[in-house]
Amino acid sequence: MPPARSWRTYPQGYMLEAARCKKCGKTFFPPRLVCNKCQGREFERFNMQRTGKVVTHTVIRTPSDEFSGEAPFAVGVIEMDDGPRLTSQIVDVSFDEVKIGMPVKLEFRRLSSEGDAGIINYGHKAVPART
Amino acid sequence: MRDVAVIGVGMQKWGELWAKSTRDIFVESALLAMDDAGVDTLGAMYVGSMAPGLFADQEHLGSVMADYLGQKLIPSTRVESACASGGLAFRLACMDVASGMHDVVLAGGVEKMTDIGGGDATHALASAADMKWEAVHGVTFPGLYAMMAVAHMAKYGTTREQLAHVAVKNHYNGSMNSRAQFPMKITVEGVINSVKVADPLNILDCSPITDGAAAAIVVPADMVKDFKKAGVKVIGTGHATDTIALHDREDLTTLAAVSASAEQAYKMxxxxxRDLDFVEVHDCFTIAEIIVSESLGLFERGKGGPAAEAGDTGLEGRTPINPSGGLKSKGHPVGATGVAQIVEITEQLRGEAGKRQIKNARVALAQNMGGSGGSSVVHILEVM
Amino acid sequence: MAVGIIGYGAHIPRRRIKVEEIAKVWGADAPSFKKGLELLQKSVPALDEDTITLSVEAARNALARAGIDPKDIGAVYIGSESHPYAVKPSGTTVAEAIGATPDCHCADFEFACKAGSEGMFVAYGLVKAGLIKYGLGVGADTSQGAPGDALEYSAAAGAAAFIMGADDNLMIATIDETYAFMTDTPDFWRREHQFYPSHGGRFTGEPAYFRTVTGAVTGLLDKTGLKPGDFKYAVFHQPNGKFPKRAAKLLGFSFEQIEVGRLVPLLGNTYSGSSPLGLTAVLDVADPGDRILMCSYGSGAGSDVFVFTVGDRVRKAREMAPKTRWLLDENVKYVEYGEYAKLRRKIRLAEK
Structure with missing residues (x-):
């Protein structure tokens, strides 16, 4: 990925910046310019809490080349406690432990790197939430 | 708006066509369609292709294909809507003819997928998902549909076996289709024990990587009598889009774009x-056929799996699905798939489908899907 | 004006490999390693964990304990010998991820295993000088040991982060005194473009670690007039289980004083994170008024020594983020050598 492509979304990738429609209250991750529920165009931005739960999940066993060294890995749709849903790997977990409804928290991880010489892309991955 | 009809279709055998390029594949099928219709010049053409740049290092397919089809200076448009590119090319051809702009229009689709490795192909296909917020996490297309399957199984009790029945049925149908890439019959046990791709989907739940093309000739319905073969009338068309990312959909167990595009076509x-004698749907994965069958209204929500298991979707069933063998057995050259559905329907409605012919078929529906349901195109055709 | 730690946090990868698992690959005698080095296992980072990711997680835990606005952090220093980039700071990513940019000074430090305490040292100095309101110092590493080398049994991964400040109401532990000791002693090094570090074998012991640590602590005690008995806890750099015990003995500290912060038998040597992580484990249990000594060590060679006095807020603050001994045990997964070799990129893959 060219550096600019990840750099321009660091607020979302690093800080989980989301937006709440001022008209109808719907939350979006990443932030958008137009609300897809009410067409509102004014938003309040906020950084999401890093907690949520699994809505659905799978285990990727045949990945694209970019992820070939990491397979198999679990991926899920996560519903954040702040509302928006996002896709994330679920790591540091045994696959049979991943269930719909499982509470998770997001940890800062490497998402990918452009070979051995390119930039490293950072973001978040889900891990089981324990206390 | 004029009524429109399909007057010719063409499609070569699909598979790993090592000796043939994108343009070879396309032109061969296009010529079959033109010969079927008995025309050698076109007013316009629409070329469905998802990612020729990523798969075959060639963009600008509108010009490439018009040039190599010997059609000088005509308007030729490449159409892209991921795996629904072919269906959308057909829709645009119909709209073109219906508008009165042109009389003889070719709708084609093509994808040459095997020049690059499987991992690169997986990446190219993933570009139909949200690259920035889905694929960046390593999720693949099988992965996205697997997540729909997990949600569907949790909500409705859909079983691993029911998924397998879809694949078994489509391979059975495909075994009677000489153009199918994988015409072998398979078993439920074989599907369940095949190599895991994205849990719960195995390799035999997935449509393959395919080289192939398909083409159809669209003309005004009132001109059909001027051609040598029977025409098939296009009586309904629909097209809808949905969120690009699966995670942005409130209900992961249905496909809203499929329902919306079908509603348009039903209304038109x-x-x-209940009026459909059979359907060709986008079974890129076994779970896709089940969810699509529900989203089209063929079965109630949650009943698609049991229907597949009970044989309701077989050639002799209540609503036959994918008599061609579907994407699963016939193959899935992504840009060509939607047009190949029109090829199958045209041949069935003309009574040319051989051993897999559905008796007395008069009305049929084609449903072609892009991405994880980010787009859907539906057509309804009827004998004239 | 008292300056000290107003927030601290740790982070440790969840994978572990046992000494036996490494020893059996190289035909080494595991019991003698376990006894000789007092090591049972070490942490192993996943493919998606590096100095930056560990630093972010530790820094977020420190922020949770500090309860401050990250925009008020005026300096971010990451100490590591395994920065993911040779050129491009780790600190910029960490600062961005915790929300400290752009009004912030930032630098990466490298001094073998001492880089983490350097970040603490400089952040503390800037706060004390009144140049910044708060400063973040992080020690983090995903250090490598060459396959079969003695270091492979200990080179581990982890991070500890400390936010320095002068707010009395936020104080977790004041820093009462510091001392630094360094000489040019080449006991361990890694040349540019080399994947694994090299070391001087037994030369790393007497003339390097022990001379430096004892010199540094003796210097501090002379400077302050304090005696070993004046400290409730002491944390020494812990390249293995044995070195900090011997250093303590040479300096007149007891086993009880060092045991709480001696994580190495279960964690391995986290290099720049080593003594800082030990300090976090001590702060997790210390009582207000307790005095703590921390002495880092970096090959090359030098030590930074700190004297802390624990404040009242420690009891409340420690509950606001995961405790270090809990992290050491949480969701631990043991890996075999093959997976370890893959995770540590010791397997040569096809060129892409």
Whole structure:
């Protein structure tokens, strides 16, 4: 990925910046310019809490080349406690432990790197939430 | 708006066509369609192709294909809507003819997928998902549909076996289709024990990587009598889009774009799910056929799996699905798939489908999907 | 004006490999390693964990304990010998991820295993000088040991982060005194473009670690007039289980004083994170008024020594983020050598 492509979304990738429609209250991750529920165009931005739960999940066993060294890995749709849903790997977990409804928290991880010489892309991955 | 009809179709055998390039594949199928219709010049053409740049290092397919089809200076447009590119090319051809702009229009689709490795192909296909917020996490297309399967199984009790029945049925149908890439019959046990791809989907739940093309000739319905073969009337068309990312959909167990595109086509044609003698749907994965069958209204929500298991979707069933063998057995050259559905329907409605012919078929529906349901195109056709 | 730690946090990868698992690959005698080095296992980072990711997680835990606005952090220093980039700071990513940019000074430090305490040292100095309101110092590493080398049994991964400040109401532990000791002693090094570090074998012991640590602590005690008995806890750099015990003995500290912060038998040597992580484990249990000594060590060679006095807020603050001994045990997964070799990129893959 060219550096600019990840750099321009660091607020979302690093800080989980989301937006709440001022008209109808719907939350979006990443932030958008137009609300897809009410067409509102004014938003309040906020950084999401890093907690949520699994809505659905799978285990990727045949990945694209970019992820070939990491397979198999679990991926899920996560519903954040702040509302928006996002896709994330679920790591540091045994696959049979991943269930719909499982509470998770997001940890800062490497998402990918452009070979051995390119930039490293950072973001978040889900891990089981324990206390 | 004029009524329109399909007057010719063409499609070569699909598979790993090592000796043939994108343009070879396309031109061969296009010529078959033109010969079927008995025309050698076109007013316009639409070329469905998802990612020729990523798969075959060639963009600008509108010009490439018009040039190599010997059609000088005509308007030729490449159409892209991921795996629904072919269906959308057909829709645009119909709209072109219906508008009165042109009389003889070719709708084609093509994808040459095997020049690059499987991992690169997986990446190219993933570009139909949200690259920035889905694929960046390593999720693949099988992965996205697997997540729909997990949600569907949790909500409705859909079983691993029911998924397998879809694949078994489509391979059975495909075994009677000489153009299918994988015409072998398979078993439920074989599907369940095949290599895991994205849990719960195995390799035999997935459509393959395929080289192939398909083409159809669209003309005004009132000109059909001027051609040598029977025409098939296009009585309904629909097209809808949905969120690009699966995670942005409130209900992961249905496909809203499929329902919306079907509603448009049902309304336009005056037909409903009960009027369909068979359907060709986008079974890129076994779970896709089940969810699509529900979203089209063929079965109630959650009943798609049991229907597949009970044989309701077989050639002799209540609503046959994918008599061609579907994407699963016939192959899935992504840009060509939607047009190949029109090829199958045209041949069935003309009574040319051989051993897999559905008796007395008069009305059929084609449903072609892009991405994880980010787009869907539906057509309803009827014998004239 | 008292300056000290107003927030601290740790982070440790969840994978572990046992000494036996490494020893059996190289035909080494595991019991003698376990006894000789007092090591049972070490942490192993996943493919998606590096100095930056560990630093972010530790820094977020420190922020949770500090309860401050990250925009008020005026300096971010990451100490590591395994920065993911040779050129491009780790600190910029960490600062961005915790929300400290752009009004912030930032630098990466490298001094073998001492880089983490350097970040603490400089952040503390800037706060004390009144140049910044708060400063973040992080020690983090995903250090490598060459396959079969003695270091492979200990080179581990982890991070500890400390936010320095002068707010009395936020104080977790004041820093009462510091001392630094360094000489040019080449006991361990890694040349540019080399994947694994090299070391001087037994030369790393007497003339390097022990001379430096004892010199540094003796210097501090002379400077302050304090005696070993004046400290409730002491944390020494812990390249293995044995070195900090011997250093303590040479300096007149007891086993009880060092045991709480001696994580190495279960964690391995986290290099720049080593003594800082030990300090976090001590702060997790210390009582207000307790005095703590921390002495880092970096090959090359030098030590930074700190004297802390624990404040009242420690009891409340420690509950606001995961405790270090809990992290050491949480959701631990043991890996075999093959997976370890893959995770540590010791397997040569096809060129892409």
């Amino acid at each position: 044609s005056g037909k409903g799910p």
